[in-house]
Amino acid sequence: MQWKIPLSDIDFGLEEQAAVQTVLQSKWLTMGGVTEEFERDFAAYVGAKHAIAVTNATAGLHLACVAAGIGNGDEAILPSLTFVATANAVRYTGATPIFADIVGADDLNVSVHAIEKLITPRTRALLVVHYGGYACDMPSIMELARERGLKVIEDAAHAAGSDLGGVHLGTWGDVGVYSFFSNKNMTTGEGGMLVTNDDAHAQKIRLLRSHGMTSLTWDRHKGHAWSYDVVDLGYNYRIDEIRSALGKVQLAKLPANNERRRHLTQVYRDVLHELALDVTIPFARHAGTSAAHLLPALLPSGTDRPAFMEAMKAQGIQTSIHYPPIHTFTAFREGANVSLPITEEIAAREVTLPLYPMMTDEDVWTVSKAITQALVPA
């Protein structure tokens, strides 16, 4: 399908091509010096002591759960209004994801009050997701977690380049995890990054990223080691040099691109207001600087959403849904008689509109006028 305006688009140019060429010419493709540079750049950018690159954010969330000590018989509390990866990471450890409701129509993030009611003696951690790059109430979440002795993992998949009170999202909790999947604000195709200020967590994550081995192929290549021990059950969650090279270039572009995303989000708000459309954009009252990863819109109650999305498609505009709530999926329904009234009501009305840095203000008008047509089919 050739979209007039796609949902997202990647800002790739000659810099990315040159960076990849350089890696290819070096003939060192597996995790090595370029990855170390990418990790250093990223840690400095977000203000974290450690940054550890991985093959994708799902693997990163799994490692974060293991580092946080989550395992068989434990519970971790998280929103249902997120990508399934957040919950899968908990299940990989043998623990049970417990789903908490969101705040409301303006704040699609997990509610601290809802979390508090779900804490049991089995709860070990909170996994909070900064929906669309908009900050959760981190001061309250951290206070609750510290009071109750719980670890906090931030699913910052959407949140590279965002902050709350000057503190980068992803660095408030014990471990933060970013995604560099192709639709993200910075991309390496597939890829992810863990950040932490905790030395012990960082050491464990580095170890488990590569089979629990005490030295890497890269170390041996540099002549720093000739053998290794395996001291834990680890995984192969390594990134590679091609993707790290892309990541370095994309990171440098991130601040300007996020600024553009924030501008376009404001244009959407203004235009929808000007056209007096009965569609709301959440996070009107959010705190902090958002990465503006997504442009979620809430349709009026009772709107036929599939018909709306079809009508947008007919006008060449791609839309999406973020998210079908996890607790409604077949693989998560059994045995969990969960009711999340706010999540269910809001998720049913949500449609994600196109947002990417290369969009023009005129494109926002085009999408908004298409909404006018789609809401009132001829």
Ligand SMILES: Cc1ncc(COP(=O)(O)O)c(C=O)c1O
């Ligand atoms: C909120 C959230 N968490 C986790 C992930 C998983 O990221 P990845 O695709 O890098 O594994 C995504 C990816 O889309 C996401 O949106």
